[in-house]
Amino acid sequence: MVGGGQGALIGGVHRIAARMDDRFELVAGSFSSQPERNRATARELGVNDARCYADYQALLAGEAEHEDGAEVVAIVTPNHLHFPMALACLEAGKHVICEKPMTLGVDEAQQLAQAVKRSGRRFVLMHNYVGYPLVQHARELVARGELGRLRSVHVEYVQEWLSEAPGADNRQAAWRLDPARAGSAGCLGDIGVHAFHLAQFISGQRVSEVSAELFTAVAGRELDDNVHALLRFAGGARGMLWASQTSPGFENGLSIRVVGEKASLRWAQETPNELHFAPLDGPAQRLTRRDDRLGADVARGIRIPGGHPEGFLEAFANLYQALADDLEGTEMTWLPGVDDGVDGMRFIAATLASSRAAGTWTPLQDKGNQP
Amino acid sequence: MVGGGQGALIGGVHRIAARMDDRFELVAGSFSSQPERNRATARELGVNDARCYADYQALLAGEAEHEDGAEVVAIVTPNHLHFPMALACLEAGKHVICEKPMTLGVDEAQQLAQAVKRSGRRFVLMHNYVGYPLVQHARELVARGELGRLRSVHVEYVQEWLSEAPGADNRQAAWRLDPARAGSAGCLGDIGVHAFHLAQFISGQRVSEVSAELFTAVAGRELDDNVHALLRFAGGARGMLWASQTSPGFENGLSIRVVGEKASLRWAQETPNELHFAPLDGPAQRLTRRDDRLGADVARGIRIPGGHPEGFLEAFANLYQALADDLEGTEMTWLPGVDDGVDGMRFIAATLASSRAAGTWTPLQDKGNQP
């Protein structure tokens, strides 16, 4: 693991997720750039002092010496470090689990995509919300045509935690609001891109154009903390996307509605164990993990019966579990990878460009509208 | 009453609403352009044959002869007739209750606004959804500053009933999809304008600019059946608006969320007896009609105690009741009037213009972007 020192939230989540199904063991890490904090974290986690490294270069060098050196590296640092670290890990022959956003721009993303192909290694991008079984079920219902041709997709990711200017001691907030470490996108890159990925994942359609407005609700911030966007999908559907980190009353409000000609569905992350499916020709249905129609891949991610709620950690762990399955030979096509990361960076770039251009529809593309 | 012959939905709703509080009596009408249907409706409603008129001109002429002729005319016809009828009624000294959209364009709307001012009569535009007590309470909470400065407004009005090409016998659908009778806006004019009005009503801010995409989901339709729009408000808030009549699973899904710096609120028409208020610094609250903070005007619209659900008809009746109060001297400032109608027509015009102009932000204005 790189990153995830004491006090960091997401590193701990990765560690629980890795442990849950007993398929991974934490053997080495570079947890913090502060030596003391690095060592203390290692000790707390039972990582041998000798395998607690000063930085990722040292980690890759050190682990190369071990016969049973780390096989997979989890990158859980601030955004600007994802790209160089992932590149180095791949080149060193490691599989990579990487936090999002994958890189700071489309160019880097494309370079990384090529590096993944060259390396023959697995690259998992931590769009963890697609680990929820009912998200995967939603995707399958769409793919099987149970909604008919899609008409519109409405996705939102709304939080309250940056509603006020945070205190200087809030480590989580600090780097997310600093362009040097977060990139040119604030809320857009932090959570907007999750919403974007969820919309593509369930709809099975890629976004082709965006018309957007970014704005900053809290005075003094350099980066956007709100995103309002209209979407067009390559498959003909239209969409709307709302992301916000300054909306009181919303804790972690990621939700989606998909409307097709025959039925619509909706799912919300805060009540992840129910999926609402409403056909035109019958009553609305509340699907749960006991649904008869669950596919085999989806069922692999269910640890306990319906009615026993599963949550964020289980969904997160499903990406680790699927990577383990994949490494052992069962291909897991739903796992978010480097191409999803490229799409995400294209989305960020196009959204920034549209917002600057008075909301004009802007295509998602490889070149020309880089942030 | 003009319009509302047998088989029409909204005319019957107006009649129940007018009767509910025993403040109005139906004394005359021109219910249908088909003579037989006109007479049959009158008979069913207990309207004297002599006061069942062939058209609105005859009605105004006939009622002028009666010492106790009709004082208020309710106009419940297809859209294209609202303007000439309202104008004639006002000139004949009648108060008017008019269905929305008020007119077919901004010019007509402005003419009507002047006519209302000249006439000294009351003009109520049937934005009936603001008749719900908790909608009015929401407006008051915003006005009192309980949300702080507003950041964003998210409103939607989503239906399923036009999800498929309707049969030829569907009278409701037929005129709404016919540009000659509905105007240049389909879903936008039919329900989008309700959503727009609700957003302005609760936020207390007028929309200044719109960036929109209209589209038609069902092949063969001439008018839009879906609206996706981004909004900017004069007071600084931003917004999103979704209207659709082709979304399976949505019966009459009008709902709104208003986000301020201190709190957010949400309300949905299908569960109108609860208003959710979520402050940044405390738990989310479920407000009902028993809330201590209800203003006196709001309380007038409540007929039965909390826990005894009130619905669509009661909210609708509140506009009739408020008009009666107003005519008896208690000013009812919340009643939607001709200025709201002008705003609505400006919104329709700007939305059509923005959609044609690749989603560019387009100001709501008196001239220049007429439909």
Next chain:
Amino acid sequence: MVGGGQGALIGGVHRIAARMDDRFELVAGSFSSQPERNRATARELGVNDARCYADYQALLAGEAEHEDGAEVVAIVTPNHLHFPMALACLEAGKHVICEKPMTLGVDEAQQLAQAVKRSGRRFVLMHNYVGYPLVQHARELVARGELGRLRSVHVEYVQEWLSEAPGADNRQAAWRLDPARAGSAGCLGDIGVHAFHLAQFISGQRVSEVSAELFTAVAGRELDDNVHALLRFAGGARGMLWASQTSPGFENGLSIRVVGEKASLRWAQETPNELHFAPLDGPAQRLTRRDDRLGADVARGIRIPGGHPEGFLEAFANLYQALADDLEGTEMTWLPGVDDGVDGMRFIAATLASSRAAGTWTPLQDKGNQP
């Protein structure tokens, strides 16, 4: 109308209900035993002074003089007056709409049942909650066997409004807590009997035995304000019933769940426009008034399309409308009548008896366990 003077709640509700469908006209009344209040109420309601009577005897005598005298009398007084008034009205040839509980004991109830049979007149007992279309739909789903053999019925009616000792000026509370006017049952007679009736209505089974505990939560009250009961039904189902008027947070919480071998359903009065149906072999369904399976009788009670919420007043009005239909020749078998009232009084008697006898199972019967 007898009762329903200014300040009374339920009288006004009856009047709106009677007016809603324009099938009844209020022509006479004895609204209050206080002459001034009686006259003021009549004037406010537009009832001719000459037909505003000092008491019900005067009303019956006076109306007998009119060629078009009142045909139906609505009795909306405190409980102890229901019996003598209803008896007199029936003997005078009037149809009767009577508030519940019907009488103060089983004997009176049986006498009244005989009087109804002798008179050939209609007697409607105001178990208004069965006027909700989805309650009637629930009953039909059970009757058609969609739940299979019933296993259990769970009904509750929980309120908060008597949570504290009410002030002396609370007219509603005062008579309900006074044994002389309310009878020996407090909460049991006021709302418990509604829950009991709803359970019998939907299940289609009569309660045969009860095991109960009555208790008084607020010190100083003579009558019960809480009911906990276990039920046995003649058809083999078991049940539980909770009624309370001292439970903070419950406004008018009447709800029911019915469990069968093939499916269960649940409905709650505060969200009356949805009925939840959960089969063993498929996903849970949310039924609304648009459900395809609605019977014709149920559909008569629907005034506006699904998604436009109907509430308490509409459900209440459905009993008036059904009486009008019935009087015009369309038999309305679901209307609660005098036999339901007899059952209710048997339930009250048996519940009081069981509570006094340490919770022993006690049969509902005609004699022997009178309150």
Next chain:
Amino acid sequence: MVGGGQGALIGGVHRIAARMDDRFELVAGSFSSQPERNRATARELGVNDARCYADYQALLAGEAEHEDGAEVVAIVTPNHLHFPMALACLEAGKHVICEKPMTLGVDEAQQLAQAVKRSGRRFVLMHNYVGYPLVQHARELVARGELGRLRSVHVEYVQEWLSEAPGADNRQAAWRLDPARAGSAGCLGDIGVHAFHLAQFISGQRVSEVSAELFTAVAGRELDDNVHALLRFAGGARGMLWASQTSPGFENGLSIRVVGEKASLRWAQETPNELHFAPLDGPAQRLTRRDDRLGADVARGIRIPGGHPEGFLEAFANLYQALADDLEGTEMTWLPGVDDGVDGMRFIAATLASSRAAGTWTPLQDKGNQP
């Protein structure tokens, strides 16, 4: 671990729970009485062949030989084995985590309680549902007096999974329906006792008397599959308890409502991340894990921020985590222990006795109403 061979549900849940916070290591086990299945399970779990034992006696003997032998034994077998195993483990100086119901009768329970006291070891009874942070928060709100004096407690645990006679191959169902392995209580002992414990846990009051009816909905079963009960609490509150395993549409429906003179609260296991608190003098509140009033002990059981749902496994793991804390010196008073088990057995005995005695109120006591 004793029990929990391949195919068993609850053993796997214990293992995930033990692993989640990295405070326990699985070092030995006797997973099945079938030697092949026992060994296969051990291998799958990475337990050394030498520490995979034929039965619990062998396990205790074998581990005594190890310098770092197992310190804690988790007992996850069918009910009838809990008592002898727990006794032996305690005598061998092990701490015990035991599934419920603790024993088959009150006598055994009391013997076990004495054995725990004698041993000086920790005994955790797996009433896992109190591991949910918001259940603990509910308990604290009651204890702090925020509800005032309690009036009533309504608890239910309703499932559908035994709605039909299960096939012979359903290992879970088979032993639960067999008196020899499950004891004299079916649904009552399996889930009724969870509901009972939850009611005592949150209310802070012990149940003193019960009036109950047990019944069997599915023909051919020897044990109850449904429980209807009225409760009296030592502190003056009354209650109702419903448990069922034959109710279609209920997956794992454990829920509770607690009514006090000042407020009520409700919580449901299927949506465990919200707690509803409704005061008499203000709007209903939806509390989440972000609530300001959370106590320090409660907060220890929260791994991720509000809005990121936690579920069944996390709550389960909280009992393991609390045991670890406790063993390391931080006393965890909320952990369910042997006295809760004694209470549970008293409840089972009294409920069986009351049901046989026509529902008469029956005290919970040490002797005299043994099953």
